[in-house]
Amino acid sequence: RARAAAIGASSTSSPQPVHTPAQHGKATAAKPVQPTFEDVQLRVFDLADVNEPELVLTADARMPQASHKNEGANSSSQDLQYMITLVVREDVNGDLHKSLANVTDTQHMDVIPRLELIDAVDVDGDGRGELLFRQVSDAGSAFVIYRVIGDRLYPLFQGAPQ
Numbered sequence: 001r002a003r004a005a006a007i008g009a010s011s012t013s014s015p016q017p018v019h020t021p022a023q024h025g026k027a028t029a030a031k032p033v034q035p036t037f038e039d040v041q042l043r044v045f046d047l048a049d050v051n052e053p054e055l056v057l058t059a060d061a062r063m064p065q066a067s068h069k070n071e072g073a074n075s076s077s078q079d080l081q082y083m084i085t086l087v088v089r090e091d092v093n094g095d096l097h098k099s100l101a102n103v104t105d106t107q108h109m110d111v112i113p114r115l116e117l118i119d120a121v122d123v124d125g126d127g128r129g130e131l132l133f134r135q136v137s138d139a140g141s142a143f144v145i146y147r148v149i150g151d152r153l154y155p156l157f158q159g160a161p162q
Contacts (some may be wrong), residue, residue: 035061035082045120047129047148053153054099054148056117056131057086085115087131089148097151113137121145123156130156137161 005017040059047054059080087100104112114136120129123145131153142159 029049037061037064041117043117045129045131047120049127052092053090055086055088055090055096057084057088058115058117059084080140083114085117085133087146087148088152089151099148100146100153109136110138115144118143131135135159135161144156 005122038060041057043056044104045054045056046052061084063080063082082103082105085100085102086098088096088098090096100115102112102115106112116134116136118132118134121132123132124130128147131148133144133146135142135158140161142161143157144155144159145157146153147156
């Protein structure tokens with residue numbers, strides 16, 4: 001929602017809150033428009049083999065149109081699709097720590113490329129896994145390999161888009 005609001009601030013099709021009917025005579029607060037998620041995939045890896053798994057969530061999302069009055073105003077906004085990649089690490093206490101949050105959309109892939117998880121691989125043979133992604137942008141696609149250390153991802157390899 002934050003990404004859609006930031007993009008919508010400069011266009012006429014920004015998401016608007018949905019007003020719910022009053023219950024039992026009491027007015028309720030406006031409920032924000034919720035995105036529609038598609039192709040949600042959750043992959044879990046224990047890259048360091050220490051029972052602290054890394055979770056990789058990928059999904060596509062669309063923000064529903066706030067009203068039908070803007071349909072003709074910006075037809076490309078109807079096709080705006082968000083691509084989300086989220087990497088978190090679970091510690092021994094079961095707490096989740098965000099390592100990477102990548103959110104882009106179909107109109108801004110020249111600035112923020114989409115990350116598609118390929119798999120976990122051990123590229124240097126040290127017994128510790130790394131995450132292999134395909135990075136897709138307007139310039140083409142390339143492979144990137146990240147090592148998870150603590151709560152951060154460190155790039156080990158970054159290919160050139162072709």
